[in-house]
Amino acid sequence: MGKKxxxxxxxxxxxxxxxxxxxxxxxxxxxxxxxxxxxxxxxxTWFLIADYHSLTTSLDTADTFSYTIEMVIDWLAAGxxxxxxxxxxxxxxxxxAELFLLFSMLITSSRLERNPTLKDxxxxxxxxxxxxxxxxxxxxxxxxxxxxxxxxxxVGEDQLPHLEITRELARRFNNHxxxxxxxxxxxxxxPRITKFxxxxxxxxxxxxxxxxxxxxxxxxxxxxxxxxVGRAVTDTQKIRKNDPGRxxxxxxxxxxxxxxxxxxVHSIAEECRSxxxxxxxxxxxxxxxxxxxxxxxxxxxxxxxxxPEMVREVLFDGEDRARKTAEETMCEVREAMRxx
Ligand code: TRP
Numbered sequence: 001m002g003k004k005x006x007x008x009x010x011x012x013x014x015x016x017x018x019x020x021x022x023x024x025x026x027x028x029x030x031x032x033x034x035x036x037x038x039x040x041x042x043x044x045t046w047f048l049i050a051d052y053h054s055l056t057t058s059l060d061t062a063d064t065f066s067y068t069i070e071m072v073i074d075w076l077a078a079g080x081x082x083x084x085x086x087x088x089x090x091x092x093x094x095x096x097a098e099l100f101l102l103f104s105m106l107i108t109s110s111r112l113e114r115n116p117t118l119k120d121x122x123x124x125x126x127x128x129x130x131x132x133x134x135x136x137x138x139x140x141x142x143x144x145x146x147x148x149x150x151x152x153x154x155v156g157e158d159q160l161p162h163l164e165i166t167r168e169l170a171r172r173f174n175n176h177x178x179x180x181x182x183x184x185x186x187x188x189x190x191p192r193i194t195k196f197x198x199x200x201x202x203x204x205x206x207x208x209x210x211x212x213x214x215x216x217x218x219x220x221x222x223x224x225x226x227x228x229v230g231r232a233v234t235d236t237q238k239i240r241k242n243d244p245g246r247x248x249x250x251x252x253x254x255x256x257x258x259x260x261x262x263x264x265v266h267s268i269a270e271e272c273r274s275x276x277x278x279x280x281x282x283x284x285x286x287x288x289x290x291x292x293x294x295x296x297x298x299x300x301x302x303x304x305x306x307x308p309e310m311v312r313e314v315l316f317d318g319e320d321r322a323r324k325t326a327e328e329t330m331c332e333v334r335e336a337m338r339x340x
Contacts, residue, residue: 007150
């Protein structure tokens with residue numbers, strides 16, 4: 001059996017924040033570099049920029065390209081190696097549009113209307129009605145995954161309903177259109193949720209998000225990190241330095257659990273509870289721990305940011321490789337469907 005394939009993607013949202021890093025990117029890099037018992041790569045890894053998907057929530061494309069470049073710079077700075085992992089834009093591989101169309105015949109609109117992730121989004125964005133393409137969001141995502149025969153899909157929890165739809169489409173396609181030589185064209189992919197999939201926002205909201213303006217960016221300097229963490233929400237009942245605090249409700253403490261060493265986390269919790277540690281000192285330690293982890297990323301980021309033509313080359317090369325694999329899959333699909 002061949003190596004398992006990992007496929008994941010993000011919409012081009014510009015510079016990434018810590019939530020993207022702990023929830024996705026860090027894990028992508030680990031899987032890219034993971035070795036099996038024989039010392040070979042454990043997975044093949046493919047990373048996609050979902051620029052078609054962005055159109056589901058905004059038709060303003062003025063910033064899409066610059067957002068793509070900023071995001072890819074963050075991917076590379078965090079350790080994505082484009083020789084190992086093709087990095088490509090969905091819109092540059094037309095097979096995504098073709099498989100999306102074919103899959104759209106295999107699923108009912110009522111099935112798509114029941115998608116809880118879509119319902120949440122419609123509610124959050126106060127949308128009165130949605131486009132036909134937006135309803136088909138998970139169908140396009142299924143095409144993204146199955147074109148590369150992805151077996152493992154690292155995603156956040158909100159994406160699980162989409163993975164379920166991908167699995168249904170793979171099954172339904174194989175049942176309706178068994179391939180004459182291989183039986184089934186597709187395998188059902190497995191989702192993989194990362195442990196730190198949610199990082200709270202600086203304002204204490206459940207999630208860091210660009211639209212809420214409560215983020216620390218991967219590209220923030222130590223001074224910017226210190227300033228932002230300095231303003232973060234802590235236990236609102238801990239007003240004076242020596243008031244006893246409750247780490248379990250504190251956003252800054254939640255960052256410590258991810259960025260500070262375990263023994264430090266333990267002592268911070270105790271000293272916060274006893275009132276020995278004030279928020280100012282605690283935040284300073286937190287900002288330092290975050291910046292220590294970001295410093296190699298920041299350094300690499302600057303190297304890429306000064307050479308945008310190199311970033312474009314990474315995309316062109318990834319897109320060539322993606323097209324080749326996507327076309328191989330589409331040949332099987334067309335054969336199974338007796339199209340041409
Ligand atoms: N829908 C995903 C998100 O918003 C992005 C995405 C598009 C994706 N295509 C994908 C994720 C394929 C995994 C696999 O996060």
